[in-house]
Amino acid sequence: MAAPIYWRDKRILFKLEGTYGTDAAPTGAANAILGYDVTFKPMEGQDQERDLEQPGMGANGTIPTDIHAKLELTVDLSASGTAGTAPAWGPLLRACAVAETITAGTNVVYSPIVQGQEAGTVHISIGGTRYVMLGTRGTAEFMLDAQQTPKIKFDLTGLFTLPTDTAPPTVDLASWTEPLLVSHNNTPVFTIGGTSLAMKTAKLALGNKVEPRFLVGAERVLITDKSELFETTVEAQDLANFNPFQMASEMAKVPVVLTHGTEGGKIATLSLPTAQMQRPSLGQSQGVTEWPLRLVPRAATENSQWSLTLT
Template sequence: MAIKWKSKILLAKIETIYGTDSAPTGLANGILATNIVFQPMEGQDVSRELELPWLAAQATLPAGLHSRMTFRVELVPSGSPGTAPAWAPLLRLCGVAQTLTPGTSVAFNPVTDSHESGTIHFWVGSTRYVMKGSRGTCALRFTAQGIAYLEFTILGLFSLPTEQTRPTPTLSAFLKPDLVTSANTPTFTVDGVSLVMRSFALDLANDVQTRFLVGSESVLIVDRGDLATAQVEAVPLTTWDPFSEALDQNAVPVRLVHGKTAGRIATLMIGGAQVQRLQGFENSQNVKEWPLRMVPLPTAGNDQWTLTLT
């Protein structure tokens, strides 16, 4: 019988011990995702390089096996201030710390050490794929008249897939999103200047690597290259001058607020983003727009950006 591609179930849970299955359940750990792309058996094929008495292809050995998954999750807070959203474990897998203030807020910020890991269970039909020791990277994307998304790329240790009874995931914690509009996204400022924004993205750009040695096999985040990009309507240089900002190597604050009601407000704050060279213009509907690139820089460390849900 054919296995329907749309029969997918995705579960994710933080691990207590690295690489040990944290046993996510449908009741508590379901993920409502879109655009799932799964590569179950990434790695290399090591040739045996045999000297044969005839012309023939070489036998190979599979090495460095791991799994890779990309998908999107709608960026919607939990609906209750101080309660972490259901997608929080995924962001924590990306070298990000979570701080809960009960009844008030949930805050996320990048961290250098003690990166958490997680286990992902993924079903297509009755076939279950397990990614243990998973870590990854994420990009936060906001596009006018679209849905705000968290776009994840996750790498995990390879396990042989098996046929398992399908769980029934509970997805009610994933609330309906609000479109990115003037009404729903009341604040977007660069250097304290309100700019008309077409799109904005913060890419964590984690350097995620598999490290397979004798005695240890793991997925590590070894570096980070945060980059913020935005496409905005150009303004007179007397209002804001990106050319001078780039030439002077200035780091400016960037603030984006999405959501209006308590429990559904996400505030992304970059304390100091170094403005990069403006490399061209965009023409949209015969209106001049600037494609901005800005590098979030740390001040005290691990504070180059914060995402706060209130």
């Protein structure tokens, strides 16, 4: 009897493609991903019913169609440790219709794009079986909750290929840095409309619409639209200090700034320059009144609805 294949014994590699849908040949030495909460669906799609009229009674066969693969995983949102050096998760974010702009020795800035979208190749080795996703694109969520490590959750879709028996690669994970806990000391700035607020949770969802599109002569995974949303829960204040109800009533567009980290090379600043306040809600935790808030990042100029700057 063959030995079992253990789910925990996996290696995930990701590399951006030079030509869409062509295996970028990621290596364990340069392209290993350190993630968790991994869900992998290697052969998603539809089953076309045959519904044949034939003698007797019985089930007909089916034909698989629209075959693609899906990978969900979470990584730590941590800067590289060196200003102007891209983090190890940068290629994953670039595959989510995001541009990476590097100023050597100074910063790395991520911002949304429409044209020039990139895609990548995923290799997943589980035991001695290798699964490959080509032309991979996706969407992401930034999550920064108090007393938790900051995270980026990715939902990726790629073209299906048949898995193979392949020896697993040796991986180097040294470029992945330890995250800083989201806390009063480590997260010095959280403001909405210039007002400092006591924040419990914060999440920016990129809201990319990711669609496999299979035609004769072209099989691709496309990002056809996006609709970002920022959600946060904060402690309620006197309305004279901060009034989200009036902001929502006036459809006010206000800046949101969240800075995490205090040491050079380890600072991440999420900025939403013109976020429209939506109708707030009301809640409580530990007997303290809270406002769950939703803001829609709006673009004052094209592709300016948000940015993530690492310094």
